[in-house]
Amino acid sequence: MAADGLHENETLASLKSEAESLKGKLEEERAKLHDVELHQVAERVEALGQFVMKTRRTLKGHGNKVLCMDWCKDKRRLVSSSQDGKVIVWDSFTTNKEHAVTMPCTWVMACAYAPSGCAIACGGLDNKCSVYPLTFDKNENMAAKKKSVAMHTNYLSACSFTNSDMQILTASGDGTCALWDVESGQLLQSFHGHGADVLCLDLAPSETGNTFVSGGCDKKAMVWDMRSGQCVQAFETHESDINSVRYYPSGDAFASGSDDATCRLYDLRADREVAIYSKESIIFGASSVDFSLSGRLLFAGYNDYTINVWDVLKGSRVSILFGHENRVSTLRVSPDGTAFCSGSWDHTLRVWA
Amino acid sequence: MRSQRLLVAVIPHAANEALHLGSLLVQHGYLYPLRDPRRLELRPDETPYRFQVSLDWEQTETVDFYRREVECLRRALGRARVKSSTCFEAYLKFSSQHGPHDPIMSGCLPSNPWVTDDDAYWAMNAPSAAAPTRLRVEQWAFSFRELLEDPVGRAHFMDFLGKEFSAENLSFWEACEELRHGGQARVPALVDAVYQQFLAPGAARWVNIDSRTMEQTLAGLTQPHRHVLDDAQRHIYLLMKKGQGMHSFNSGLVTTSEAFARSRAGFGSSLVM
Numbered sequence: 286m287a288a289d290g291l292h293e294n295e296t297l298a299s300l301k302s303e304a305e306s307l308k309g310k311l312e313e314e315r316a317k318l319h320d321v322e323l324h325q326v327a328e329r330v331e332a333l334g335q336f337v338m339k340t341r342r343t344l345k346g347h348g349n350k351v352l353c354m355d356w357c358k359d360k361r362r363l364v365s366s367s368q369d370g371k372v373i374v375w376d377s378f379t380t381n382k383e384h385a386v387t388m389p390c391t392w393v394m395a396c397a398y399a400p401s402g403c404a405i406a407c408g409g410l411d412n413k414c415s416v417y418p419l420t421f422d423k424n425e426n427m428a429a430k431k432k433s434v435a436m437h438t439n440y441l442s443a444c445s446f447t448n449s450d451m452q453i454l455t456a457s458g459d460g461t462c463a464l465w466d467v468e469s470g471q472l473l474q475s476f477h478g479h480g481a482d483v484l485c486l487d488l489a490p491s492e493t494g495n496t497f498v499s500g501g502c503d504k505k506a507m508v509w510d511m512r513s514g515q516c517v518q519a520f521e522t523h524e525s526d527i528n529s530v531r532y533y534p535s536g537d538a539f540a541s542g543s544d545d546a547t548c549r550l551y552d553l554r555a556d557r558e559v560a561i562y563s564k565e566s567i568i569f570g571a572s573s574v575d576f577s578l579s580g581r582l583l584f585a586g587y588n589d590y591t592i593n594v595w596d597v598l599k600g601s602r603v604s605i606l607f608g609h610e611n612r613v614s615t616l617r618v619s620p621d622g623t624a625f626c627s628g629s630w631d632h633t634l635r636v637w638a
Numbered sequence: 639m640r641s642q643r644l645l646v647a648v649i650p651h652a653a654n655e656a657l658h659l660g661s662l663l664v665q666h667g668y669l670y671p672l673r674d675p676r677r678l679e680l681r682p683d684e685t686p687y688r689f690q691v692s693l694d695w696e697q698t699e700t701v702d703f704y705r706r707e708v709e710c711l712r713r714a715l716g717r718a719r720v721k722s723s724t725c726f727e728a729y730l731k732f733s734s735q736h737g738p739h740d741p742i743m744s745g746c747l748p749s750n751p752w753v754t755d756d757d758a759y760w761a762m763n764a765p766s767a768a769a770p771t772r773l774r775v776e777q778w779a780f781s782f783r784e785l786l787e788d789p790v791g792r793a794h795f796m797d798f799l800g801k802e803f804s805a806e807n808l809s810f811w812e813a814c815e816e817l818r819h820g821g822q823a824r825v826p827a828l829v830d831a832v833y834q835q836f837l838a839p840g841a842a843r844w845v846n847i848d849s850r851t852m853e854q855t856l857a858g859l860t861q862p863h864r865h866v867l868d869d870a871q872r873h874i875y876l877l878m879k880k881g882q883g884m885h886s887f888n889s890g891l892v893t894t895s896e897a898f899a900r901s902r903a904g905f906g907s908s909l910v911m
Contacts, residue, residue: 297701297704300708304704307708307711311711315719318722323726448815448818451821478707480703492782515713516710517713535732538729556714557722559726578739578743579736581737622742623750624752625742636752638742
């Protein structure tokens with residue numbers, strides 16, 4: 286065992302130092318083409334006027350912390366999940382609850398609406414991602430038709446359907462992401478590379494390729510090729526866990542929100558961080574981020590109960606929204622950009638416009 | 639391991655259970671016996687042990703982990719990068735183009751449903767609206783992706799291609815999307831259907847792919863999987879996007895938009911937009 290140990294240690298040490306040296310070279314290459322700062326170019330753009338956004342709907346019904354939410358493509362329905370194990374589907378325009386299911390586990394950290402609007406997916410401490418078809422038959426028990434799709438070896442932190450109801454992408458505390466076939470539960474591809482829990486993911490609005498970005502407790506944001514399972518780009522500039530990642534609407538960049546109290550913008554073509562959204566007065570972590578439809582605004586929910594609205598181009602804060610009475614844990618702009626929804630540890634969801 | 643007296647209740651067989659659990663910890667590398675390291679067991683004697691993160695687990699995990707990281711970094715170094723100024727110009731252009739289409743930035747007509755409780759905006763912009771608004775039609779010209787993402791835009795483009803006798807390109811692209819994002823069980827049948835309809839020599843809706851891509855695609859069909867048509871799909875996508883037809887199609891959108899506006903006005907609406 287002693288002889289094997291030495292051999293292993295040599296390979297390990299040389300790999301480690303090779304990685305360090307490659308990282309240094311990569312930083313040099315990235316710096317070469319960085320000829321101007323974003324806020325400098327943005328000086329040509331008109332400043333944004335006064336911003337008035339208010340809570341237009343408050344969704345009450347969860348018995349504990351709201352952990353995740355997702356919009357339906359119909360622009361008004363949404364699904365939310367909570368620490369008490371409940372998953373609720375709402376028509377948020379009328380605030381009516383349309384479906385509710387109680388999961389066998391607590392801490393349902395992830396939920397997603399299927400593109401067809403006919404199913405939802407959710408999971409959390411059960412280490413699984415399950416799909417529930419939505420039925421309008423009042424006599425039918427939603428839990429009866431439950432289908433277990435994904436199986437991880439640690440908690441499920443995020444899930445998303447791809448372009449159809451037939452495939453689901455998951456992120457887990459086991460440090461991996463995975464792509465699953467919904468019908469059979471078959472693992473289609475797994476994504477290894479994060480050095481700690483993966484907390485979030487987002488699919489690229491890509492033309493011809495298929496990529497997605499993930500963020501984790503290793504402070505890294507990684508972009509993956511869904512076909513090969515390989516990491517194509519990685520960014521390591523945050524100083525703490527990355528809680529949320531979201532693509533810029535053109536697909537050329539993505540934003541991240543982190544426990545280091547900053548949000549950042551990374552450009553995929555420039556292959557570097559291009560903006561930091563932060564203020565000395567903001568000291569609590571950002572839990573969730575999303576862009577307005579044109580990508581000019583970045584909405585970010587924080588652990589200090591507030592939502593900050595950032596001018597993506599100029600880098601300044603445009604507005605601060607108060608209302609939640611505990612941490613904001615999840616935030617998504619609606620599919621047609623008319624509003625955004627925030628979920629909080631105060632047990633409620635709010636729709637803002 | 640020196641025995642320690644702990645002031646807890648005595649549990650029958652606890653010593654055996656403790657030894658068993660301890661042995662597991664040693665075997666998995668959490669406790670490392672300093673003397674005789676080849677005997678991975680916990681012994682009730684004076685043998686010293688060291689507590690550590692599991693040696694075996696860390697070794698495999700870490701070697702693989704760093705190998706992957708090195709591969710990823712090598713790939714990253716090989717990427718072509720774009721100047722920051724070029725990337726930022728693209729943001730400015732995207733932002734100014736899409737600003738008027740961003741309801742939170744620019745409002746929306748007749749009103750934002752969340753603000754006025756009137757859902758007319760959603761009715762007018764329903765996915766399959768018969769007469770899409772001027773703003774919506776304008777967006778079809780922003781990028782090929784945005785055109786195809788809008789079901790009405792895509793249908794309109796399909797009509798246009800039909801007149802140009804190249805509708806099979808879009809149909810082929812749609813079939814490829816179905817393959818890539820559909821259920822695994824349907825893959826073999828779908829691949830076969832696509833082959834028969836679009837790729838086979840003399841196929842009814844044969845698509846014009848360059849010979850190299852066609853050759854590689856046909857060879858790949860012997861082992862059908864959900865990515866087997868990726869290259870062919872990309873080729874046809876670029877053909878449509880950069881084809882001569884696009885210029886003509888985009889130029890025609892103004893007329894199209896006006897026609898939709900007239901049909902909306904014809905149904906008694908006082909708002910022409």
